[in-house]
Amino acid sequence: MLDSQRNYVLRSVEERGVRLVRLWFTDVLGTLKSLAISPAELENALEDGMTFDGSSIDGFSRVQEADVLAMPDADTFELLPWGDPKVPEARIFCDIHHLDGTPFEGDPRQVLRRHVQEAHDEGLTFYVAPDAEFFYFEPLVPGQPPVPIDHGGYFDLTTSDVTGELRKTTIRTLEALGIPVEYSFHEDAPGQQEIDLRHTDALTMADSMMTFRLAVREVASHHDVHATFMPKPLEGVQGSGMHVHLSLFRGDDNAFHDADDAYHLSPTAKAFMAGMLHHAAEITAVTNQTVNSYKRLVPGFEAPVHISWARNNRSGLIRVPIPKRNNPMATRIEYRSPDPACNPYLAFSLMLAAGMRGIREGYELPDEADANLFEIGDDVLTKLGIRQLPQSLNDALIVMENSTLVREALGEHIFEWFLRNKRSEWRAYKTQVTPFERDRYLGTL
Amino acid sequence: MAARESMLAVVADPVPPELARTLDLAGYSWKTTSGVDDAGEPAGGWSGAIVDIAGDAEGGWAFLRGVRKGGDRGTPVLLLVGGAQLSELEHRDEFFDDFCLTPFHPAELEARLRHLMVADVDLHRAELVEYGELTLNLETYQAAISGRPLDMTYMEYELLKFLAQNPGKVFTREMLLSRVWGYEYYGGARTVDVHVRRLRAKLGEEHANLIQTVRSVGYRFGQSRWDS
Numbered sequence: 321m322l323d324s325q326r327n328y329v330l331r332s333v334e335e336r337g338v339r340l341v342r343l344w345f346t347d348v349l350g351t352l353k354s355l356a357i358s359p360a361e362l363e364n365a366l367e368d369g370m371t372f373d374g375s376s377i378d379g380f381s382r383v384q385e386a387d388v389l390a391m392p393d394a395d396t397f398e399l400l401p402w403g404d405p406k407v408p409e410a411r412i413f414c415d416i417h418h419l420d421g422t423p424f425e426g427d428p429r430q431v432l433r434r435h436v437q438e439a440h441d442e443g444l445t446f447y448v449a450p451d452a453e454f455f456y457f458e459p460l461v462p463g464q465p466p467v468p469i470d471h472g473g474y475f476d477l478t479t480s481d482v483t484g485e486l487r488k489t490t491i492r493t494l495e496a497l498g499i500p501v502e503y504s505f506h507e508d509a510p511g512q513q514e515i516d517l518r519h520t521d522a523l524t525m526a527d528s529m530m531t532f533r534l535a536v537r538e539v540a541s542h543h544d545v546h547a548t549f550m551p552k553p554l555e556g557v558q559g560s561g562m563h564v565h566l567s568l569f570r571g572d573d574n575a576f577h578d579a580d581d582a583y584h585l586s587p588t589a590k591a592f593m594a595g596m597l598h599h600a601a602e603i604t605a606v607t608n609q610t611v612n613s614y615k616r617l618v619p620g621f622e623a624p625v626h627i628s629w630a631r632n633n634r635s636g637l638i639r640v641p642i643p644k645r646n647n648p649m650a651t652r653i654e655y656r657s658p659d660p661a662c663n664p665y666l667a668f669s670l671m672l673a674a675g676m677r678g679i680r681e682g683y684e685l686p687d688e689a690d691a692n693l694f695e696i697g698d699d700v701l702t703k704l705g706i707r708q709l710p711q712s713l714n715d716a717l718i719v720m721e722n723s724t725l726v727r728e729a730l731g732e733h734i735f736e737w738f739l740r741n742k743r744s745e746w747r748a749y750k751t752q753v754t755p756f757e758r759d760r761y762l763g764t765l
Numbered sequence: 766m767a768a769r770e771s772m773l774a775v776v777a778d779p780v781p782p783e784l785a786r787t788l789d790l791a792g793y794s795w796k797t798t799s800g801v802d803d804a805g806e807p808a809g810g811w812s813g814a815i816v817d818i819a820g821d822a823e824g825g826w827a828f829l830r831g832v833r834k835g836g837d838r839g840t841p842v843l844l845l846v847g848g849a850q851l852s853e854l855e856h857r858d859e860f861f862d863d864f865c866l867t868p869f870h871p872a873e874l875e876a877r878l879r880h881l882m883v884a885d886v887d888l889h890r891a892e893l894v895e896y897g898e899l900t901l902n903l904e905t906y907q908a909a910i911s912g913r914p915l916d917m918t919y920m921e922y923e924l925l926k927f928l929a930q931n932p933g934k935v936f937t938r939e940m941l942l943s944r945v946w947g948y949e950y951y952g953g954a955r956t957v958d959v960h961v962r963r964l965r966a967k968l969g970e971e972h973a974n975l976i977q978t979v980r981s982v983g984y985r986f987g988q989s990r991w992d993s
Contacts, residue, residue, distance in 0.1 A: 328919040335907050336914065395918055395919050496966075518962060519959075520959045521956060569955055571953060572938060572954045572955075
């Protein structure tokens with residue numbers, strides 16, 4: 321199997337005249353990293369991996385030994401559909417190993433691989449389908465606020481239509497990369513788009529999300545447009561989220577589906593949801609990892625603020641969408657807090673870990689909160705036992721720090737590094753004096 | 766890759782009239798030749814050779830040594846041997862695929878030749894899977910639709926290959942998973958759907974229906990055997 325995979329890659333490189341092979345991996349913060357090698361090096365790389373100094377990669381630094389090994393995952397070999405077709409380039413995702421071949425703890429892809437494998441050992445496959453939102457802006461001018469490229473709204477078929485053209489090209493590019501798109505449309509805010517990906521297993525989807533973010537930016541920059549996954553780039557309009565549709569399958573059967581339940585949710589689905597709700601606050605620092613993320617999680621913009629669930633209430637953290645034509649395969653839950661600036665490997669890992677904890681420990685699912693929670697007073701919510709998501713990166717880090725679930729799920733190395741890195745981000749932010757403060761206080765105080 | 770022009774080489778001096786008559790009746794195109802570098806050899810090479818050892822043993826073996834030089838077993842070879850020559854076949858197994866005792870029975874020669882050519886066709890087809898406008902070259906791992914190269918991951922290629930090699934047959938997801946992936950893949954059976962969806966996208970709208978969904982069963986490549 322491995323040999324024929326390798327042969328496939330090597331022959332394809334030869335036959336298609338690939339000039340450069342990009343070895344991709346992801347740092348702890350979710351930034352895509354690339355190590356380019358010539359095709360002549362590829363056979364060696366597939367066999368033994370490529371050694372590189374990890375000390376300057378975010379989250380890869382270790383005390384004694386800086387060198388790590390990038391092992392290409394031959395099944396992820398794809399030709400890149402952009403660039404000069406006369407000098408084709410290809411990419412392969414890599415797992416990062418220690419020089420002795422053991423998995424490197426700082427590698428987010430290996431973290432997700434471990435979680436997916438654990439679920440698999442219990443006969444379960446974790447399926448994920450993210451709906452990613454992002455903004456298109458005119459080329460950025462330093463010091464100036466960003467200018468959206470259009471003033472369209474939700475589902476608008478803008479006619480001018482740079483936006484439509486961009487989205488179309490992006491989708492073609494994604495499909496060519498083996499990333500099927502289910503929907504794409506103009507979102508609520510000016511310049512804001514949404515592209516919904518069709519579900520795959522979580523590891524493939526995390527790879528796809530990394531490719532997706534690059535493809536969106538790549539296509540946009542070819543059209544002289546700046547695409548951004550920043551969670552809240554503009555005040556007063558909604559931010560960019562990444563709602564994640566989740567389900568577990570046992571072989572061909574949807575383990576979340578139960579035809580006899582009023583909401584068609586199986587006990588497995590309910591325990592999984594209970595796990596996610598119970599640990600939601602703990603995993604938020606990872607699903608929403610920037611200072612800016614928390615400017616999106618505010619009332620009034622279709623982003624969740626409260627830890628609750630409902631069938632068809634978009635103010636809750638978990639929504640249970642109604643499947644089309646009652647298709648049992650489509651029974652799923654939608655986790656609504658993450659934003660597209662997260663590290664998808666770590667975010668999916670923690671969602672799965674929280675849900676699986678619920679299943680293993682038999683958590684009870686709290687009652688549905690079907691009212692619009694934005695219109696209910698905090699005191700009532702407290703009485704109902706409905707907590708809020710962390711209000712800032714700092715809040716989220718404090719909750720995370722005390723979470724044994726997150727510590728175990730990420731592993732000591734990433735857990736410690738992430739907290740250290742994000743605390744320093746928070747400190748840098750905290751020392752800022754903002755225009756808001758000057759406007760509000762300078763004249764009167 | 767063009768289909769090989771079908772032309773049999775006949776190495777015999779002289780060509781027995783019974784042989785010529787049998788080949789003509791069976792509808793084979795054939796030419797006499799004396800050597801490998803013969804100008805009469807078609808561009809794609811001989812589709813097969815009938816070598817009459819009974820008539821000219823030395824010329825026959827010389828021809829075969831040339832054909833089988835470098836271990837090439839691409840050209841199927843049928844020998845015509847006299848009963849007294851059977852001992853000559855010893856240690857020369859690599860030079861021929863089958864033989865027929867001469868004087869031969871025309872029906873036997875025809876049957877042996879047909880069998881040999883069918884086996885040969887399968888051998889060559891195995892390197893190239895074609896269905897409509899889809900071509901898969903199994904040797905180079907390359908695939909093309911209407912001449913446009915398809916860029917696929919290894920598993921996408923393997924799935925397409927398996928389906929294209931079994932057109933018209935319906936497979937369940939579990940069958941495809943075990944036959945194509947061949948091991949317990951943590952993507953689960955839904956992985957098949959994901960790969961089919963990707964393959965359809967890469968085949969393009971026009972050809973996406975090459976892989977058909979058979980409701981509540983699985984997938985079928987190309988037309989059903991029962992449709993026409």
